[in-house]
Amino acid sequence: MAEAITKGKIVLLAEDDKFLSTAMGDKLVREGFTVIRTMSGVEAVEQAKAEHPDLILLDIIMPQKTGFEVLSELRLDETTRNIPVIILSNLGQEADIKRARDLGAIDYLVKSDVEMKTVVAKIKETLARKTI
Amino acid sequence: MKDEENRLNAILSSMAEGLVAIDNDRKVILMNQAAGILLRTAPPEATGRDVREILMFSREGKELAFEEVPIERAMTERNIISTSLLDNLSVRAKNGQLFPVAMMVAPLLTGGEGDVSGAIILFRDITKEREIDQAKTELVSLASHQLRTPLSAINWYAEMLIGQEVGTLTDKQREYLQNLADANHRMIDLVNSLLNVSRIDLGTFAIEPTPIDFASIGRSVLAELEPQVVAKHLKVTVNHDPNLPSVSADPKLVRIIFQNLLSNAVKYTPPQGEVKLSISLMSPNLIITISDTGYGIPAAAQGKMFTKLFRADNIKAKEAEGTGLGLYIVKSILDVSGGRIEFDSLEGKGTTFRVFMPLSGMKKRSGDKGLT
Numbered sequence: 238m239a240e241a242i243t244k245g246k247i248v249l250l251a252e253d254d255k256f257l258s259t260a261m262g263d264k265l266v267r268e269g270f271t272v273i274r275t276m277s278g279v280e281a282v283e284q285a286k287a288e289h290p291d292l293i294l295l296d297i298i299m300p301q302k303t304g305f306e307v308l309s310e311l312r313l314d315e316t317t318r319n320i321p322v323i324i325l326s327n328l329g330q331e332a333d334i335k336r337a338r339d340l341g342a343i344d345y346l347v348k349s350d351v352e353m354k355t356v357v358a359k360i361k362e363t364l365a366r367k368t369i
Numbered sequence: 370m371k372d373e374e375n376r377l378n379a380i381l382s383s384m385a386e387g388l389v390a391i392d393n394d395r396k397v398i399l400m401n402q403a404a405g406i407l408l409r410t411a412p413p414e415a416t417g418r419d420v421r422e423i424l425m426f427s428r429e430g431k432e433l434a435f436e437e438v439p440i441e442r443a444m445t446e447r448n449i450i451s452t453s454l455l456d457n458l459s460v461r462a463k464n465g466q467l468f469p470v471a472m473m474v475a476p477l478l479t480g481g482e483g484d485v486s487g488a489i490i491l492f493r494d495i496t497k498e499r500e501i502d503q504a505k506t507e508l509v510s511l512a513s514h515q516l517r518t519p520l521s522a523i524n525w526y527a528e529m530l531i532g533q534e535v536g537t538l539t540d541k542q543r544e545y546l547q548n549l550a551d552a553n554h555r556m557i558d559l560v561n562s563l564l565n566v567s568r569i570d571l572g573t574f575a576i577e578p579t580p581i582d583f584a585s586i587g588r589s590v591l592a593e594l595e596p597q598v599v600a601k602h603l604k605v606t607v608n609h610d611p612n613l614p615s616v617s618a619d620p621k622l623v624r625i626i627f628q629n630l631l632s633n634a635v636k637y638t639p640p641q642g643e644v645k646l647s648i649s650l651m652s653p654n655l656i657i658t659i660s661d662t663g664y665g666i667p668a669a670a671q672g673k674m675f676t677k678l679f680r681a682d683n684i685k686a687k688e689a690e691g692t693g694l695g696l697y698i699v700k701s702i703l704d705v706s707g708g709r710i711e712f713d714s715l716e717g718k719g720t721t722f723r724v725f726m727p728l729s730g731m732k733k734r735s736g737d738k739g740l741t
Binding site for chain 1: 519
């Protein structure tokens with residue numbers, strides 16, 4: 238059942254720290270996802286529009302464009318508007334969480350407080366809900 | 370006489386701070402040049418006018434209610450009122466521009482009865498101070514973000530290795546990796562505590578009260594401590610009146626209070642010991658009592674328990690973990706939000722902390738950041 242959820246599903250990972258990107262990217266591949274790795278906000282928007290991933294895992298503090306800007310842009314585009322976005326950031330203030338939620342993020346996880354298995358579980362949960 | 374007047378005028382016009390003197394009817398009787406420049410109003414133009422038309426106060430964009438204006442407070446309370454950066458006061462100049470101010474208002478008391486016959490207002494533009502304060506806050510927030518990034522990486526790689534996702538480990542390798550992960554969690558806690566302390570010291574943390582159930586927050590914190598409780602075979606009991614009223618408090622801050630007091634009780638109680646949490650109602654307060662049968666606090670250290678970075682000698686020898694920041698954070702939160710904390714302790718017997726939270730709830734405070 239779990240495989241059915243991950244098989245053939247594309248997750249776009251927007252993370253500019255190469256150690257975190259490698260860790261999360263590799264983990265998702267082992268879980269059976271197809272992973273598109275992007276290292277900046279600009280690249281994340283481009284890839285989201287070109288590849289239409291099933292879900293986006295989005296950092297906030299990134300070069301060129303912040304995660305907030307990425308979220309706003311995705312919401313403006315017909316083809317990317319409905320892609321579920323989970324924020325994975327080390328900013329953990331209420332104001333940041335509220336801002337991301339207002340921009341349509343479906344979940345907000347703080348990297349230093351969350352285990353990778355929890356992130357994976359959230360992704361699967363979201364995709365399962367989407368499929369229903 | 371003329372010389373005297375000239376000298377006085379020279380002093381007033383050389384002052385860098387704005388000075389305005391008013392009579393009992395709030396009419397301006399004197400204004401120096403610096404005040405004129407700050408308010409964009411020529412001193413002769415201001416004389417005789419109501420001070421409320423000249424000095425208009427606001428806080429966060431909203432005009433201040435009449436009784437909150439420092440001039441009114443000084444005159445009705447017959448006290449010197451001073452405000453600083455933390456009061457977040459601004460004044461609108463004649464050209465409409467707002468600038469942040471720090472000020473001091475002293476009532477003019479005359480006659481044997483101490484009748485108020487006016488007030489002296491001294492103020493200055495604190496735009497620079499505010500900018501520096503802002504920069505400091507941003508630096509702390511940025512630094513903590515930067516520190517958390519590599520710590521998150523260590524966490525995640527350790528998690529994958531311990532989970533044997535990329536190969537099997539010997540028991541020793543697993544044990545060492547677990548130690549590495551545990552130490553890293555302590556580092557994250559330390560970064561969070563330091564960040565909280567800097568926000569407390571800067572006076573920038575927000576308090577957002579909402580009706581909450583203290584007992585359920587206490588229970589959920591205890592559930593997080595379950596692994597340590599089990600490892601040390603501690604007996605934990607929770608007692609509370611089933612009909613406790615819900616009190617308005619900031620849930621994040623209440624959680625921080627519980628986390629610090631309960632994790633201390635668990636950490637500083639030897640195996641097989643006891644930790645008790647009870648919540649009771651004793652009007653006008655809700656009383657949270659956390660007691661343990663732990664190492665206790667030596668009498669000589671008791672006066673310093675809420676001091677930043679202080680750790681008592683007896684526990685330093687027994688427990689390497691601990692930052693010396695927890696109780697400082699707890700006390701600071703309670704001081705600012707209207708609560709209070711006290712304790713009694715006997716070395717070798719145990720400690721009891723009691724938190725008093727007024728049933729009227731925590732005082733709301735706006736701020737740009739919350740504690741984490």
